[in-house]
Amino acid sequence: MLHMNVKEKLVxxxxxxxxxDNNASLLAYSYDSTARYQALPDAMVAPRNKQEVAxxxxxxxxxxxxxxxRGSGTNLCAGTTPTEGGIVLIFKHxxxxxxxxxxxxxxxxxxxxxxxxxxxxAIEVGLFYPPDPGSMHISQxxxxxxxxxxGLRGLKYGVTRDYVLGLEVVLPNGExxxxxxxxxxxxxxxxxxxxxxxxEGTLGVITEAILKLIPQPETKKTMLALYEDLEAAAETVSAxxxxxxxxxxxxxxxxxxxxVVEDFxxxxxxTEAKAVLLIEQDGAxxxxxxxxxKIEALCKENRAFDVxxxxxxxxxxxxxxxxxxxxxxxxxxxxxxxxxxxxxPRSEIAEMVKAIGKIAEKYQLNICxxxxxxxxxxxxxxxxxxxxxxxxxxxxxxFAEIFQKAVDLGGTITGEHGxxxxxxxxxxxxxxxxxxxxxxxxxxxxxPNMIMNPGKMFEATERKRVVVEx
Amino acid sequence: MLHMNVKEKLVxxxxxxxxxDNNASLLAYSYDSTARYQALPDAMVAPRNKQEVAxxxxxxxxxxxxxxxRGSGTNLCAGTTPTEGGIVLIFKHxxxxxxxxxxxxxxxxxxxxxxxxxxxxAIEVGLFYPPDPGSMHISQxxxxxxxxxxGLRGLKYGVTRDYVLGLEVVLPNGExxxxxxxxxxxxxxxxxxxxxxxxEGTLGVITEAILKLIPQPETKKTMLALYEDLEAAAETVSAxxxxxxxxxxxxxxxxxxxxVVEDFxxxxxxTEAKAVLLIEQDGAxxxxxxxxxKIEALCKENRAFDVxxxxxxxxxxxxxxxxxxxxxxxxxxxxxxxxxxxxxPRSEIAEMVKAIGKIAEKYQLNICxxxxxxxxxxxxxxxxxxxxxxxxxxxxxxFAEIFQKAVDLGGTITGEHGxxxxxxxxxxxxxxxxxxxxxxxxxxxxxPNMIMNPGKMFEATERKRVVVEx
Numbered sequence: 030m031l032h033m034n035v036k037e038k039l040v041x042x043x044x045x046x047x048x049x050d051n052n053a054s055l056l057a058y059s060y061d062s063t064a065r066y067q068a069l070p071d072a073m074v075a076p077r078n079k080q081e082v083a084x085x086x087x088x089x090x091x092x093x094x095x096x097x098x099r100g101s102g103t104n105l106c107a108g109t110t111p112t113e114g115g116i117v118l119i120f121k122h123x124x125x126x127x128x129x130x131x132x133x134x135x136x137x138x139x140x141x142x143x144x145x146x147x148x149x150x151a152i153e154v155g156l157f158y159p160p161d162p163g164s165m166h167i168s169q170x171x172x173x174x175x176x177x178x179x180g181l182r183g184l185k186y187g188v189t190r191d192y193v194l195g196l197e198v199v200l201p202n203g204e205x206x207x208x209x210x211x212x213x214x215x216x217x218x219x220x221x222x223x224x225x226x227x228x229e230g231t232l233g234v235i236t237e238a239i240l241k242l243i244p245q246p247e248t249k250k251t252m253l254a255l256y257e258d259l260e261a262a263a264e265t266v267s268a269x270x271x272x273x274x275x276x277x278x279x280x281x282x283x284x285x286x287x288x289v290v291e292d293f294x295x296x297x298x299x300t301e302a303k304a305v306l307l308i309e310q311d312g313a314x315x316x317x318x319x320x321x322x323k324i325e326a327l328c329k330e331n332r333a334f335d336v337x338x339x340x341x342x343x344x345x346x347x348x349x350x351x352x353x354x355x356x357x358x359x360x361x362x363x364x365x366x367x368x369x370x371x372x373x374p375r376s377e378i379a380e381m382v383k384a385i386g387k388i389a390e391k392y393q394l395n396i397c398x399x400x401x402x403x404x405x406x407x408x409x410x411x412x413x414x415x416x417x418x419x420x421x422x423x424x425x426x427x428f429a430e431i432f433q434k435a436v437d438l439g440g441t442i443t444g445e446h447g448x449x450x451x452x453x454x455x456x457x458x459x460x461x462x463x464x465x466x467x468x469x470x471x472x473x474x475x476x477p478n479m480i481m482n483p484g485k486m487f488e489a490t491e492r493k494r495v496v497v498e499x
Numbered sequence: 500m501l502h503m504n505v506k507e508k509l510v511x512x513x514x515x516x517x518x519x520d521n522n523a524s525l526l527a528y529s530y531d532s533t534a535r536y537q538a539l540p541d542a543m544v545a546p547r548n549k550q551e552v553a554x555x556x557x558x559x560x561x562x563x564x565x566x567x568x569r570g571s572g573t574n575l576c577a578g579t580t581p582t583e584g585g586i587v588l589i590f591k592h593x594x595x596x597x598x599x600x601x602x603x604x605x606x607x608x609x610x611x612x613x614x615x616x617x618x619x620x621a622i623e624v625g626l627f628y629p630p631d632p633g634s635m636h637i638s639q640x641x642x643x644x645x646x647x648x649x650g651l652r653g654l655k656y657g658v659t660r661d662y663v664l665g666l667e668v669v670l671p672n673g674e675x676x677x678x679x680x681x682x683x684x685x686x687x688x689x690x691x692x693x694x695x696x697x698x699e700g701t702l703g704v705i706t707e708a709i710l711k712l713i714p715q716p717e718t719k720k721t722m723l724a725l726y727e728d729l730e731a732a733a734e735t736v737s738a739x740x741x742x743x744x745x746x747x748x749x750x751x752x753x754x755x756x757x758x759v760v761e762d763f764x765x766x767x768x769x770t771e772a773k774a775v776l777l778i779e780q781d782g783a784x785x786x787x788x789x790x791x792x793k794i795e796a797l798c799k800e801n802r803a804f805d806v807x808x809x810x811x812x813x814x815x816x817x818x819x820x821x822x823x824x825x826x827x828x829x830x831x832x833x834x835x836x837x838x839x840x841x842x843x844p845r846s847e848i849a850e851m852v853k854a855i856g857k858i859a860e861k862y863q864l865n866i867c868x869x870x871x872x873x874x875x876x877x878x879x880x881x882x883x884x885x886x887x888x889x890x891x892x893x894x895x896x897x898f899a900e901i902f903q904k905a906v907d908l909g910g911t912i913t914g915e916h917g918x919x920x921x922x923x924x925x926x927x928x929x930x931x932x933x934x935x936x937x938x939x940x941x942x943x944x945x946x947p948n949m950i951m952n953p954g955k956m957f958e959a960t961e962r963k964r965v966v967v968e969x
Contacts, residue, residue: 132737132846155743177686188684190693191661204933211844213874214658214914216647216697217922217929218956219938223660223693227686244743267602273625273714315785374681376602404683444684452687459687463674467945468689474944475937486688 031071031116035092039074039116042084047075047122058117061102061109062164063451064365065415070097070111077122079197079205079236086234086480087203089116095483098230100140100172103164105368106449108176108229112484118234120171126150127237133211135194136240140171144178147240156242159186162445163353171235177227179445181309181349184403185277186243188445190226197237198225201476211239224471229447230482232475246311249277250321251345252338254328255302259283261332262304263379266402268327269308270375274320278309279403280352281378286359286399286410293358294351299335306333306402307352309345355399356410363395363412369428371435372406372444384434385409392423406444432458448486456487501541501586505562509544509586512554517545517592528587531572531579532634533921534835535885540567540581547592549667549675549706556704556950557673559586565953568700570610570642573634575838576919578646578699582954588704590641596620597707603681605664606710610641614648617710626712629656632915633823641705647697649915651819654873655747655781656713658915660696667707668695671946681709694941699917700952702945716781719747720791721815722808724798725772729753731802732774733849736872738797739778740845744790748779749873750822751848756829756869756880763828764821769805776803776872777822779815825869826880833865833882839898841905842876842914854904855879862893876914902928918956926957 031039031050039048049055050072060067071094076082089096095115102109111117120141127137131154136147144165151158161180162168168178174196179188195209198221209215209222225232256262266279282290282305291298299305306328310320321338328336339345360366373381382398385407389396400407409431411424432442432455442448442455457465469487472479501509501520509518519525520542530537541564546552559566565585572579581587590611597607601624606617614635621628631650632638638648644666649658665679668691679685679692695702726732736749752760752775761768769775776798780790791808798806809815830836843851852868855877859866870877879901881894902912902925912918912925927935939957942949 130844130846131741133844134740177690179684179686183683190690200933200937206931206934206937208930208934210909210911212842212909212911212914213653213845214649214842214871214876215911215929216649216915216917217911217913218918218926218935219941220647220660220693220697221930221934221937223690224941227690244745270604271601275714313783313786313789316783319783372682372684374600374603375683376600401684406684439680439682441680441682441685441687443687444682445686447686448688456688459685460678460691461676463670464676464678464691465688467670467676467691470944471689471694471941474940 035088035094036072038088039072039085042088043074043076043081047077049073058099058111061104061107063105063107063110063449064367066107066110066450068110068112069114070117071114072116073119074116075119075121079199082234082236083199083203083205085118086199086201089480090201090203090478093478093480096480097482098171098175098234100169101167103168104172104176104447104449106443106447107451108447108449108485110450112450120169123236129154130211134242135211136242138170138238138240140169140235142170144168144170144173151242152245155245157245158192158240158242160189160192163356170238174226174235174238175228175230176447179406181278181280181352181401183401183406184279185275190223192241193222193226193238194241195239196222196225196235199234199236201233201478201481209239227447229449229485231472231486232481248314248317249309249311249345250317250338251309251348252321252325252336253299253348254306254308254333255299255335256304256333259304259382260379262306265306265328265331265333266378267376268331269324272323272327274323276308276324276403277311278307280307280400281402282307282352282355282399283397285397286355289362289397290351290355290358293361294354296347296351298351307348309349359397359410359412363414365413365415367411367413367424369409369431370406370444370446371409371431371440371442373435373438373440375403375405377438377440378402378405378407381407381435381438385431388427388430392427394423394427405440429455450485453487505558505564506542508558509542509555512558513544513546513551517547519543528569528581531574531577533575533577533580534837536577536580536920538580538582539584540587541584542586543589544586545589545591549669552704552706553669553673553675555588556669556671559950560671560673560948563948563950566950567952568641568645568704570639571637573638574642574646574917574919576913576917577921578917578919578955580920582920590639593706599624600681604712605681606712608640608708608710610639610705612640614638614640614643621712622715625715627715628662628710628712630659630662633826640708644696644705644708645698645700646917649871649876651748651750651822651871653871653876654749655745660693662711663692663696663708664711665709666692666695666705669704669706671703671948671951679709697917699919699955701942701956702951718784718787719779719781719815720787720808721779721818722791722795722806723769723818724776724778724803725769725805726774726803729774729852730849732776735776735798735801735803736848737846738801739794742793742797744793746778746794746873747781748777750777750870751872752777752822752825752869753867755867756825759832759867760821760825760828763831764824766817766821768821777818779819829867829880829882833884835883835885837881837883837894839879839901840876840914840916841879841901841910841912843905843908843910845873845875847908847910848872848875848877851877851905851908855901858897858900862897864894864897875910899925920955923957
């Protein structure tokens, strides 16, 4: 619980209506979209502007009170669970698109703007904001930036990091800095912009961002390719890239996922296929037509037993919407859904999917796999029940093996979800002990009192090694 | 001078033939491409592999000996001048392309590979490495990464940062870490890859890099647009972007630059024009044709008095080569050439060019301006004589004003050259005092003994403020 004195000071900064510490509020901010992590904060604070953010941070730094900045809490790494209490900072008052600059192709936003609003506002003026995390309908840009969110268009267009040109950040000492700008090129000092992207709120509070927009692609086309076996689908992915075509979207779904999604969306998905590729290309009409023709031929050469091209935009949108619903669909089946994002070089996808299958079998677990095949970013998803402690222990062992396998194949423990509290025991697998030490030294340098989202990414003190049984 | 003991140890690590401390060697590594900075190192050391780099760094860390990693020394910020002595690390033995992975579209390289070799090796397999700094024929990739080099294709394709997926780095304590990988998505911890890109060798030594390649553009077209006045050229730039066209190259040259370049290259450049745009588009043939047609119309609508489209690839290459020769051509005119890279939002180019003209007039200096108009990255270039102390004082005042003006317009003190020693007194203009402090705290955390390229980016101790007279 916050000391009365601190609460009074918070109220004096943001107003009494913007500090909540009743039980209902605390419960509402005690968890995010990550299963099995929950902890009560001491208060929810909703600052109205950057000056108030700065004042709140300064106060918390003085009293060493943890601060957890939070968007919509759609992250899947327990990145915004207030595991060490303190205050949860929300941005309901800082949710404005401040400017669309059509000459410099930028949009300046506050952290509380919904990702979808950004895309819509861009499209309205013929521009495009490509990053499209699965949760984009409700996720906020501040959260996207803090987690460096990916999405379905990552292969061709990159991730959130590639569309942030500048930031305004409140440092843990309460000082406000600005990084980058409406600039295609800027090498004035260390790249603080990109250090804060994906820093999961552990280095300060983002209060404004300058986003990069690009011209809207003229047209797009969407298709499904159906396979009898997994390897054929993976080989198609390799063949497309080997032919120097970079599709906007290149998604993989295994049979289990397709069945569940179809059951949920009822749009006539091919549940008989063992593996499905959802492929989308966008751009100039001639190029899209030519690419899609080539891709269709490559699918067939690589043993697709059927290729279905969406005839209308509505049909195309239905397909991508169905893919986007995979997590929601899967989570209806069992009380607990654990969605991971082990990522490997594109060439290792077949190997990785097979390994996931073997590990699931070894531990007798129900793991579906879908994901962004084009960029090697898979989502092995375990349907389980958090109340079954015995099974959960197996789930943990299985995922530890999956992470290790991904790293052995030249991959990473997390492609787009972040480390948060969930992946913290595995960070050394990817970054190495000395890499983790380097990161921790940066954290200590910027946030010596360890107030910013403590216990995320790495433990405040020394890391406890989790023993992975092979 | 190095202590005998240290020299012996260096020799025992890299072999006697790879440690040089004769006068000729020390002189050769006492300067880079930046005018007016020179300082003798104590030795040149050429390690043969990462283990030797690690051993050398460990030794230097123990004895607190400065290390200056150096590519070809083509930087323009005094980034590799050994201003505090110590050893200059060169990579003549670590100059191999280790792998081209056509499935994952990556190239793995050692730091000593020439940038041009990378592009050529990519093109040979139908792939493309876009970053093309002016010095790419002789610059090394290690230097490009450390300076986050830009180039002529930055507008459409981005800069070096956008093409580095992973690094191997020897930390200042001598430990070796690997960051990133052959991965389109990786959010395992802080983005150390991008922290090291543009860190100017102040945080460790890069010993390997995984570069991202893209499919080679099918075709390209090049044109020149000629103007009677500057504003018309700047308006054309805005009009092209406003029409949602992003050319591969969109370069600006003022009359003085065109005259000098023509005098040097003798290819019939339009010396009668007050301002020239060099425009290139690449991609699918249909799209390039359509874009170039639109661009030509936009040039004419915006008062270009002539538009000349290159009829052959050779003619096109001649034009870009001429542009690339601007620095060499200009540097023939006077003993000292100071090339700067103040950068502004694209919309402010006309304003900035005018301001540069006024400042040159105020101080009675000879300043030509050319640069990457598409990304607001200008190169005001002062032709002067370092032996004329009186004039040099004026040059410094003029550039201080230019930097301030760029920042006032929402720009930066350096778009692609880096801070090094040259821009160090101005970093606070862009990053702010608290931003510089945050950067310095990172430096101290990673390199507590301040051995890595000391005196660059910020002073080892406190910054001395340079008073800018307005």
